[in-house]
Amino acid sequence: MGNLSDRRQFLKLLMGLGAGITFAGRPPVYNQTAATPDLAIAEGGSPAQTTRAALDAMGGMGRYISRGDIVLLKPNLSWDRVPEQAANTNPEVMRTLVELCYQAGAKKVKVFDNSINDARRCYVRSGIMEAVREAGADVYYVDERKFRTTNIGGEVLKQWSVYTEALEVDKLVNVPLAKHHNLCRLTIGMKNWIGLLGGNRGKLHQRIHQCIADLAGFFKPNLVVLDSVRILLRNGPQGGSLNDVKVLNMVVVGTDQVAIDSFAASLFGLQGSDVGYIKLAHERGLGSMELSNLQIKRIRL
Amino acid sequence: MRNFRRTSQIIFLLLFLWLLIQTEYHGKDIISYPVKVFLDFDPLILFSSLLAAHGIPPAFPMAMFWGLVLVGMTLLLGRFFCGWVCPLGTLHHFIGWLKNRKLPIKAKMERGRYRPSQRWKYLILIGLLVASVFTLQVVGLLDPLSLFIRSLALSINPAVNYLTRAGFNFLYFTDISMITAVSEPVYSFLKTFYLSFKQPFFQQSIFLGLIFLFIVGLNFYRHRYWCRYLCPLGALLGVLSRYTPLRLKVSKECTNCMVCVAGCEGGAEPHSTDSWRSAECVVCWNCVKSCPKGAVSFVIPTRRKKDAPYIDVGRRRLITSAVAGLAAVPLLRVGREYKGFNPELIRPPGALAEGEFLRRCVRCGECMKVCLTNAIHPALLEAGLEGLWTPMLVMKMGYCEYYCTLCGQVCPTGAIRKLPLEEKQKLHIGTAFIDKSRCIPYTLATNCIVCEEHCPTPKKAIWFEEVEVVNREGERVVVKQPRVDPQLCIGCGVCEYKCPVIDKPAIYVTSIGESRSPDNQLII
Numbered sequence: 001m002g003n004l005s006d007r008r009q010f011l012k013l014l015m016g017l018g019a020g021i022t023f024a025g026r027p028p029v030y031n032q033t034a035a036t037p038d039l040a041i042a043e044g045g046s047p048a049q050t051t052r053a054a055l056d057a058m059g060g061m062g063r064y065i066s067r068g069d070i071v072l073l074k075p076n077l078s079w080d081r082v083p084e085q086a087a088n089t090n091p092e093v094m095r096t097l098v099e100l101c102y103q104a105g106a107k108k109v110k111v112f113d114n115s116i117n118d119a120r121r122c123y124v125r126s127g128i129m130e131a132v133r134e135a136g137a138d139v140y141y142v143d144e145r146k147f148r149t150t151n152i153g154g155e156v157l158k159q160w161s162v163y164t165e166a167l168e169v170d171k172l173v174n175v176p177l178a179k180h181h182n183l184c185r186l187t188i189g190m191k192n193w194i195g196l197l198g199g200n201r202g203k204l205h206q207r208i209h210q211c212i213a214d215l216a217g218f219f220k221p222n223l224v225v226l227d228s229v230r231i232l233l234r235n236g237p238q239g240g241s242l243n244d245v246k247v248l249n250m251v252v253v254g255t256d257q258v259a260i261d262s263f264a265a266s267l268f269g270l271q272g273s274d275v276g277y278i279k280l281a282h283e284r285g286l287g288s289m290e291l292s293n294l295q296i297k298r299i300r301l
Numbered sequence: 302m303r304n305f306r307r308t309s310q311i312i313f314l315l316l317f318l319w320l321l322i323q324t325e326y327h328g329k330d331i332i333s334y335p336v337k338v339f340l341d342f343d344p345l346i347l348f349s350s351l352l353a354a355h356g357i358p359p360a361f362p363m364a365m366f367w368g369l370v371l372v373g374m375t376l377l378l379g380r381f382f383c384g385w386v387c388p389l390g391t392l393h394h395f396i397g398w399l400k401n402r403k404l405p406i407k408a409k410m411e412r413g414r415y416r417p418s419q420r421w422k423y424l425i426l427i428g429l430l431v432a433s434v435f436t437l438q439v440v441g442l443l444d445p446l447s448l449f450i451r452s453l454a455l456s457i458n459p460a461v462n463y464l465t466r467a468g469f470n471f472l473y474f475t476d477i478s479m480i481t482a483v484s485e486p487v488y489s490f491l492k493t494f495y496l497s498f499k500q501p502f503f504q505q506s507i508f509l510g511l512i513f514l515f516i517v518g519l520n521f522y523r524h525r526y527w528c529r530y531l532c533p534l535g536a537l538l539g540v541l542s543r544y545t546p547l548r549l550k551v552s553k554e555c556t557n558c559m560v561c562v563a564g565c566e567g568g569a570e571p572h573s574t575d576s577w578r579s580a581e582c583v584v585c586w587n588c589v590k591s592c593p594k595g596a597v598s599f600v601i602p603t604r605r606k607k608d609a610p611y612i613d614v615g616r617r618r619l620i621t622s623a624v625a626g627l628a629a630v631p632l633l634r635v636g637r638e639y640k641g642f643n644p645e646l647i648r649p650p651g652a653l654a655e656g657e658f659l660r661r662c663v664r665c666g667e668c669m670k671v672c673l674t675n676a677i678h679p680a681l682l683e684a685g686l687e688g689l690w691t692p693m694l695v696m697k698m699g700y701c702e703y704y705c706t707l708c709g710q711v712c713p714t715g716a717i718r719k720l721p722l723e724e725k726q727k728l729h730i731g732t733a734f735i736d737k738s739r740c741i742p743y744t745l746a747t748n749c750i751v752c753e754e755h756c757p758t759p760k761k762a763i764w765f766e767e768v769e770v771v772n773r774e775g776e777r778v779v780v781k782q783p784r785v786d787p788q789l790c791i792g793c794g795v796c797e798y799k800c801p802v803i804d805k806p807a808i809y810v811t812s813i814g815e816s817r818s819p820d821n822q823l824i825i
Binding site for chain 1: 326327328470473474498673674702703704705741745747748749750751753754755757758759760761765781799800801803
């Protein structure tokens, strides 16, 4: 396996060089420039302030959202839980992102998720529906007609039922939160793509790490905003007890979904390589889990 | 007056249907307007509940006593409820009119006449009430409001939902923007204001639907067949109308043309003061309105000249009916359901202990209509014939949502208690068990954990034993084999519902451990 990994690294290097030559002058994705870090971590303020600070550090929303874009903000909106229980994405982070998208000139911001508990309850009790609606987003329940069997092209997931609307937007922004999960150890950003799938999703669990890595190869976010206002340490992914919640008042922004997940693992005292799908995604070249190689900008409010 | 009556009928029918549609979660934990208000005013349910409990049972919803208002009004005004308010009566009225309007006047008169078999409804009422006295309360099977709510909620509404969705889906998938530009906004409007959140499915829906359509179809045979011959609530209100001060009077101008009979809704013989039957009259005002001479009127006579016709049930029939009501009790209660416990009989959270539950539940189906996840279904024989159409949870169809207390809120009789959330979350409705011969970690030597992931209790009732097993390739692998802690498991069934072994879930809930039963317990 080591050889393969080396070969991947080498190919990646070649690709990077190729890209560097081809797109010289454009902001590169994996290279670092002084202006834009790979990850921006803001902490200490209100969810709104922290979100804004982290995005500012990444060059502002305008860097990722263009005028006239239709944007999907994909939260984790799985459970019939309130924000304090840290089972769903924080509603204030979502609200702020909707505002920033519109400020950046987005034409329309959509918010939806294929919830696990009754969607009506999840949308209401997570606080997300109210928050993003107030900010002007289109928030609605998934429509069963809009799932279509789609080629994922993964190693395990060749085909699966995907919510078509998620594939039709101009910009895809993943807004996960970080929680304990008994099978994966952690559920963060790459696992959040499961919320755009239909079908018998429980079946994915048999080969969960491969499936998540396959999804990370399929869904390419333009931006990832990790809500770490609260993280769920135990009894995830839905928790329930406030004793299992840790308040960090942190928001992390980046474009590398592997790096974001790897960083989130560090919040739990783990390394990216401790989590099967993060390691797998790294090996497949979908991003980098090596935090030491990344330029990380920290902001304290 | 007739137009007032028509307006009243339409308003109450629309109110009834609107309330039925509102009997669904709309983003608030508390349901503001369930259709239960109609049942609150139903004195048949009130009386049979009191009889079955031999008094006022504990935690009896006070709203049920609104039924006394209807009793009082009926004592004064007669069966106005049947003619002016009852939504099922209005439906029968309308269907009967569809048949009537094409008939020649002679045939109409024939359909309007009283028939001795209209006494059946009193016999049914007596049978039901006698059975209630002996603790067998099955009045809900035939109570018109229960019947209407149940039929609409469990069969007609799901069918209309299906049809609507199928129609709009067809238009949607034509993918012609000219069509979808119109159809999609209409569909989205219907989704907001009428359609159920998800297509509802109910076991037995076809039977409930056929019974309902049959009852409605009877109007083509005899006008308002249900109301005249079968309805036990109509019978009760009829008995109460016996001495109503509001009497029909036919004056001397009457030419015996019998036109009044042609329009009579109840078969109440309005063609003369003496023949008029107050117990059959639904005060519809058709006779008054249709009399070409204006000879028919409702009056409050100061002095009663002569007693109107009796409700001629007949002593023998009365005794037979009472005996039948009594005999039904032991006959129904020697089935196997009465010994031991049925594992499948999982009652909604807050359901009373089984005996008391059966004495309270009126099978209206409101809990089934309101259930968030479509988990509650009408029982067939799971609780014995006595428990026909009472609610039970089928976890393959849905599950009990941890933060939801809707079923107890809409139950009219308190058969399902209205629970505070904290109490509901601690209440056990059953216990989950793992079928190791189907469960993925046990059979495939691979991890799954879907049940544990969905387990809603803050300290999860499902835990893992990490076991090193050998797979077919001879490799040693460590898998997490799920186990259930029956102390913590509340039986909500989300594990069964979400289990990836979808045809016959590898984890399933049975009724043992249900808090409502001191005997159906597993742990000492």
